[in-house]
Amino acid sequence: MSASGSRTPLGLVVAVVEVLAVVATAATLVLLFTNEPEAPAAAPAADAGAGGGGAVDGAAVYAAQCATCHAADGSGGIGPALAGGAVVAAFPDEADQVQVVAEGRGGMPSFGDRLSPEEIDAVVEYTRSL
């Protein structure tokens, strides 16, 4: 902390940045407790699409729910890679993959309360085609 009483231009910049940092910190804390995912709105929105499997657009569900961790092209990130047959190798039985998506496992969150069974089926089918 600067002990000097007079404020230089640089000191003024620092003070402004510090105030903005406090505001950003407060905003972050507020968002942590108030920003909830739009699960109810996202579920019906996926029903209208085509592709993936059946009436639900698996690609759209994947982009909205999975791409953050598994990357847009399924090459992996926080979560493991799915593309190139990786997920098929990990889950030869599709039902096992559906169960993991619905119930979660390890660092993988559960999507059973966020996606309909049709959406889970569609996104699982989509990932197996990557």
Added chain:
Amino acid sequence: MAGATIESEQSRGTGIAAGVFLAGAATAVLLGTYGRVHDPTGETALTAFFSGQLQFKVWAATLAVLFAVAQLVSALRMYGRFRTPAPPWLGDIHRLTGTLAFVCTLPVAYHCLWSIGFDTEVGVDRVFVHSVAGCLFYGAFVVKVSAVRIHRIGWVLPAVGGTVFTLLVVLWFTSSFWFFTTFDGALR
């Protein structure tokens, strides 16, 4: 009389130091608790102009480390570790780089806590170390920011500053470095 005054000052200093450390510990525990009990959303929070959430996060964390290195160098100079004397504006630069480093970590931590959460069932691996270091980082940061304003406990500031820097480097190695060395084709 003078002895009693010194003893009282020491006692007060110890009490303040204890309070500061308790505040830091509470911050770390609260963040860990939030990450554990909050249902991870698994959603993207902010990508800025990057191709994905992870790309944004790893570069923001890298920028935070660069600012932190600048802060470390300026701190060493202010503490007389270099032969050249510190210019009068160095204190402001030190504060500015530290603040910017902290701001860079905010969107990263937000996505970690809000979207991914703190999974304690994965064992002691990279993700676990990263999660613990993240909670400790903000706890140590609270201690540092408080210690800056309490000049009487002089040894605390460099000690906690070094701890904050070390934790940030650990966070970077367990996230950005891992990402850069694992996904070298997806850096933007």
